[in-house]
Amino acid sequence: MDVRVTAAILAAGSGVRFGGSTPKQLLPLAGKPMLQHSLEAFEAVGTIDAIVVITADHLIAAVADLAGAVSPKTTDVIAGGATRDASTRAALGIVPDPDGKILVHDAARPLIAPSTIAACVTALDRFDAVGVAVPSPDTLLEVVDDRVTGIPDRSRLWRAQTPQGFWVDVLRRAHAAAAADPDFVPTDDCGVVARYLTGATIGVVAGSPANIKVTYAEDIAVAEALWRRSRATEN
Numbered sequence: 340m341d342v343r344v345t346a347a348i349l350a351a352g353s354g355v356r357f358g359g360s361t362p363k364q365l366l367p368l369a370g371k372p373m374l375q376h377s378l379e380a381f382e383a384v385g386t387i388d389a390i391v392v393i394t395a396d397h398l399i400a401a402v403a404d405l406a407g408a409v410s411p412k413t414t415d416v417i418a419g420g421a422t423r424d425a426s427t428r429a430a431l432g433i434v435p436d437p438d439g440k441i442l443v444h445d446a447a448r449p450l451i452a453p454s455t456i457a458a459c460v461t462a463l464d465r466f467d468a469v470g471v472a473v474p475s476p477d478t479l480l481e482v483v484d485d486r487v488t489g490i491p492d493r494s495r496l497w498r499a500q501t502p503q504g505f506w507v508d509v510l511r512r513a514h515a516a517a518a519a520d521p522d523f524v525p526t527d528d529c530g531v532v533a534r535y536l537t538g539a540t541i542g543v544v545a546g547s548p549a550n551i552k553v554t555y556a557e558d559i560a561v562a563e564a565l566w567r568r569s570r571a572t573e574n
Contacts, residue, residue, distance in 0.1 A: 343388050343439035344460055346381040346412075346502070347430035350374050350394045350402065350446035351419025362398055364446050365405075368559060369566045374402065376449035378410040383453045386460045387412060387442075391433060393419040393426045424525045428514050437508045443528050444502035447553045450565055451502065458544045459504040466542035469504040470529040472497035473546045500546040503528050509539060 350364040364374045374392070381387050389412055394402045396418040406413035415433055419426030427443055434441055440463050444451060455471055462469040475496040481489035510528060516535035517523055525531045532539050549565045551558065 343436045344386055344442070345430075345434050345436075345439060345507075346387050346390045346442045346444060346456075347427070347434075348374070348377050348381070348390065348392045348444050348446050349419065349423065349426050349430075350392055350398075351426045352423075352447065362395070363553065364394065364398070365401065366559065368449055368553075368562055372405060373449045373553065374446050375405060375409055377444060377446050377451060378406055378413065380451050380453050381442075381444070381456060382410045382412055384456045384460070386457060389414045391415040391417065391430055392446075393417055393430050395419065422524075424514065424517060424528075424531065427510070427528055428518065431507070431511050431514065434507055437511065439507045440504060441507050441510060442502040442504045443510075445552065448501055448550050449553065450547075450549050450551065450562060450569070452547060452550070455544065455546060455550070456502060459502055462542050462544050463504050463506060465540075467506055467509045467536070467539040468529055468532045469542040469544050470527075471500040471502060471544045471546040471550070473500065473548060473550075474498075497543065499527060499529070500550045500552075501527075504544075505532065509536065512536060513539075 365372045381390050390410055392402055392406055399416050403416040406416055417429055419429055442459055459469050475493055475498050478493050479491055479496055480487050513532040513535045517525055517531045529541055533541060551562060553562055
């Protein structure tokens with residue numbers, strides 16, 4: 340039986356750290372709005388059945404126009420919440436099939452490769468959830484009050500990216516538990532599953548150093564350079 344796969348692209352962030360008056364999701368990157376890169380990547384993957392975009396309420400019309408022009412698979416553009424986890428729950432609220440798969444992706448990662456997306460969909464046949472990640476090239480420090488309290492083994496540390504993939508019912512149950520816990524502020528969805536669903540299996544899909552998160556204005560130049568390099572490699 341075919342399993343319906345939905346991609347949820349989170350584009351509701353306020354972009355406070357980025358600065359400027361134009362919403363980060365709609366700023367130009369390599370000649371097109373940043374969000375368009377993610378839409379086109381998910382559109383290109385045959386196993387993705389539907390795309391929903393979660394954005395700020397005042398951007399719904401603009402984002403819907405963009406998605407309508409470049410992404411026939413986009414079925415909904417809806418308002419997100421005040422936090423990342425609230426936006427994920429908003430997406431879950433409109434996914435019709437509890438037995439389906441859902442991939443959650445940050446629009447601030449515009450250089451996601453379709454091959455990585457497809458690998459996430461396939462990996463969910465083995466796991467309850469999957470995260471995209473790359474091995475950390477740096478030694479990481481645990482720091483409390485400006486003092487190093489630990490130096491974890493770098494060989495076991497990976498840097499998380501998106502998308503992250505889940506069986507829909509798994510992610511719904513995890514977020515229901517998280518919403519009832521006022522002391523937990525999740526920063527990603529695999530973390531929600533790991534904390535609240537004991538025994539859930541979380542796999543990893545190898546990501547790419549090019550799948551950067553555009554957080555600050557200077558990151559646009561880096562993303563542009565990576566985009567040009569990828570096109571040169573393809574040609």
